[in-house]
Amino acid sequence: MDSRILDVLEYKKIIERLSQQTATSLGSEQVKALRPSTDLQEVQLWQAETDEAAHVLRLKGQAPLGGIVDIKPSLKRTTIGGILSPYECLEIASTIYGGKQLKRFIEDAEEPEMPMLRELAGNIVSLNELERHIRNCIDDHGVVMDGASSQLRSIRSRIRTYESRIRDKMDAYTKSKSKMLSDAIVTIRNERYVLPVKQEYRSAIGGIVHDQSSSGATLFIEPQAIVDLNNQLQESKVQEKNEIEKILKELSEAIAADETYLYENVKRLGHIDFMFARAKLAQTMKASKPTMNDHGVINMRQARHPLIAAEEVVPNDVELGKDYTSIVITGPNTGGKTVTLKMVGLCTLMAQSGLQIPAMDGLEMAVFENVFADIGDEQSIEQSLSTFSSHMTNIVDILSRVDDKSLVLFDELGAGTDPQEGAALAMSILDEVVSRHARVIATTHYPELKAYGYNRNEVTNASVEFDIDTLKPTYRLLIGVPGRSNAFEISRRLGLDESVITSAKQHVGRDSESVENMIASLEQSKREAERDYEHAEELLEEAEELRNQLKKQWDQFEHQKEKLYEKAEQKAEKSLQKARQDAEDIVNELRQMKHDTGLKEHEWIEARKQLDEAQPALTQHQSKTKSVQTSAESKELKPGDEVKLLTLNQNGTIIEKVSAKEYHVQVGVMKVKAKRKDIEFIQSEQPVQERPMATVKGKSHHVKTELDLRGERYEEALNHLEKYVDDAVLAGYPRVSIIHGKGSGALRTGVQNFAKTHRSVDTYRAGGMNEGGSGVTILELR
Incomplete structure (x- = not known):
């Protein structure tokens, strides 16, 4: 890249700012040697490095680069037999330590997207023994210690x-x-x-x-x-x-022995510092990573000149290389045309140097083999060249080298000579450069060039906006709209007599006036379109905010609903527990009543009524559980089916169907009327157990669920037990209780041996705490 172009576009000022971001002289040395690259792959690599370092800074704030010194001169002296001073040895130890700290920082980072930094850090050799040797000989003040x-x-x-x-x-x-x-x-x-x-x-x-x-x-x-x-x-x-x-x-000899490792470490540390310096510069500029291409496409949104303060610069959108390859910018002096020209050129050089661009995310930049610029008054008194001659000398040089891999920037093309000839020359030069498929941005005062873009597909007009009310430029770039002189409006605002302005308009050609009116109409249309766009953006933001609020309120509603459901379920669970306890109390009361006095028919009816009233009325919300229950309720139950009564948490047997949704269920000695939704099917009645209902009903009226054998002789008790079990099976009882007392345990052993061998007894167990304990054996019948 031509060094004169770097000076014209103020690239060296960017290098100075970048150098200020380095933490070591090693990084500063690499910054000073930085020049734009024309190799797409190399530029993409540099951009990836900068973005990776910027990612680390966003997460960690900074990287530990303290204590790292440029020790290359000292290393060179050791290789030729020189003896280092204590301070030089101390700098080497400090650099070794700084390298280890940086290596540990990168290796311990949890972010996986750090391939380049991890590779650089992984190749840093930790020379612990050499560092320890130096530290044992020299203190932190550079004094050789007694030890x-x-x-x-x-x-x-x-x-x-x-x-x-x-x-x-x-x-x-x-x-x-x-x-x-x-x-x-x-x-x-x-x-x-x-x-x-x-x-x-x-x-x-x-x-x-x-x-x-x-x-x-x-x-x-x-x-x-x-x-x-x-x-x-x-x-x-x-x-x-x-x-x-x-x-x-x-010490110098020991350092010389590790000179190769130290030199490579220094190179890697300098490069890491260089990467973080580029990332820090991007942070200060609020810059973004560009996507690089080699087909001449530039697309920047809200791009800012890198050297103008953020509170003063006006962001602009610039597109070049897709729909058109050239832009001709017209407009008044001090309106920002040259700033726009330099901004595009400087951002291109920065992108090709691996630096991020001060613009919004999603920008695209091109890699050019050459960037040419003819900007400013470069008149040379020593060469006795006029302004026009100076510009033409540059343009001749540009035309001799320009091709389709070039970006060309012309400032005030054709200025400094007769306006008619200058305009003709400017159009001819533009035609030549455009025909070579270069990317071109040119500024001009000539009104003839305002129509230039309308006659060529590769060219578009642009202008810098001027506020007639304040008589000041806004520095906004308007793509697609040529600039107009505004001379009459400005003169009127400044107080020039209206008759003079009217007279002046008569000297202006009708075609020129029509063009000015057309441009004014375009500017007005563009302003209206931008206002509409801004209004649409505001509406979109309001709609998005309203959507977020509604979503938040809906989430809160759903959360509150779940909490209410959960509260209802807890309340239902408490009701069920109370119902189970009431049922247990009723059963215990029945057993006590039966044991003490025997039961009358009206007492059984009253007990069943109390048990039915103990069932809570629960309201279940629509959930996945309900769908499962609905599926279970759809099964048709038959007399004899074994079921579980959910309200009592007790197993029972279906006796008969009362209605479409109600059944009579035999639960122990009780017959309970229950709804279908409170009944869970377990298994169907076994065919071998089918008996005439009349027989079951008949027996159940005079067969108890308990048999008291206390006081009977052993043989008599077992005979009584065998007859009782047959009657209980005939009555359809699922289980019975045999009361034998504790005593010597002989009768209990006899009952359990009987249960082991009897064909109608499935299993047996000792009674629970509320069932009589070891004085009772519970028989589960087949």
């Missing part, structure tokens, strides 16, 4: 000892010889400890003079008593320096 080697620890211990002894001796001088000193302090000259001695006491102190004050009144003397200690101290410091150099050499 770096045993020799260094020993040397520094001697240094501290010598310094302590020297301070002690010097402190003794400052106390005992204070009158001879200019100041009672110890200072250093030529890396040796000295005292500030007054000139007249030079001989009294004695020693080596290292310096004197500017006035000569003070001499800095090293007392003879500490000369040897100072010599030993300096010797130890030389040893310390040599040992530190030895340690740094070992």
Whole structure:
């Protein structure tokens, strides 16, 4: 891409803003080398990288890129045998640590859509041993620590000892010889400890003079008593320096051994920073990812110039490459034509650089092999070229290279010469560029070009809107409508006499006036259409809001309905439990009455009536359960069918059908009238058990459901039991109770042995807590 075009479209300002978003010098270095690519696949890869990084920023806020430094110069020095300084070694350790932090951040992220970042992070080598080695030798301030080697620890211990002894001796001088000193302090000259001695006491102190004050009144003397200690101290410091150099050499060699891994890590870290910088720039611009193509299609909605502040820029829609390949924009000066031209060119360069575009989602951008621009007054005084000559020089160069893979931007095409000739030349140039199938956007003042787009299928007109009421441009781009001069309206608003305006109109040709009227009509129609569209959008939003409110209220209604159903079911369940308890109480009362006094017929009738009244009247809501019940109710029941009475939770046998929806059910000793919906079918009557109803009814009147064997002899009791079981089977009882008492347990054993072998007994069990316990055996009859 031509560097002059990058300057004209202000691409370098975008690069500067992008560089400010980097966190490391490594990323900044890649930003400065960024140039638009003409390879579609490469551009698509760059866009995917930017979008992936933007996705991470939206979810995580930021990426940990602290502590990462450009260590490439240091690595290069180690490969040629150089010794690194402690700070250089510390920067390498910091970069290793920063790389590990970033790698862990990416690998621990839960988002699956991060293939490129995961691949980059996965290839970062965690050099833990090298980092640990450096950290064990150098502290966070870049000082080689005592523990770096045993020799260094020993040397520094001697240094501290010598310094302590020297301070002690010097402190003794400052106390005992204070009158001879200019100041009672110890200072250093030529890396040796000295005292500030007054000139007249030079001989009294004695020693080596290292310096004197500017006035000569003070001499800095090293007392003879500490000369040897100072010599030993300096010797130890030389040893310390040599040992530190030895340690740094070992560290440098260790770093050189991992130079390949470190260099690759740095490259990957720089690229990750570069990716996040592009994503941060997209966030600041509120930009979107474009879909890239190589067939010259540009489609931007509410696109903004990237370098104009958000509160000042006017968004515009731009379409190019589908229905038409060229746009001719007309309109007044300072109306925004050049800004639109630069916006399209700069956004194209940004898209081809992997940067997102400040526009609404769903935008489409093209990859061009060349972007040409002839914008602004580039007159060269040195070359003695006029404005027209300067423009023509650029245009000649453009025409020599333009093809169907080019985007061409002409600002004020044909300006700077005779209007008639300039307009003719402009149309001829446009014809040439359009014939080569390039994508073209041109701005012009010439009225002749307003009709240019109507005569060519590949070209459309456009204009920048001007508000006659405020006499200011709105900077809105109107595709399909050419601009008009507005000279008469502006003059009238500014107070020019109406007679002068009328006279001026007479000098304007009828065709020109007709064109102006046509343009005015188009602008009015477009404004009305836009108002209608905005009104439709408002109605759509209101309808959508109303729909959401209704849906919310419906959901609340459904939720409330379910809660009411649930409450009703809980109430019904409580009623059923109460009914079961009442039924149980009635049964217990009947048993007690039978045991105590025996039952009369009217007492049985009263008991059955109480049991029927204990059944609750429940209202069931329409649900899946009802459909199942309805299916069960459809089965026709026959006398002898075994059923379950739902209201009492007891099994029984169908005696007879009372009506279409009611049956008499034998439940133990009770005959209950129940509705069909409260009866659950279990199984049909077995054929072998069929007996004449008269026999069953006859027997049931004098056969009890209990047999009391207490007080009878063993053989007599078993004979009595056998006859009783036959009668009970004949009566159709499903179960009977045999009362034998507890006693020695012999009679209970005899009853249970009888039950094991008798053909009419299915199973037996001991009585429950409310059935007599172990003093009763319950026989289930076949």
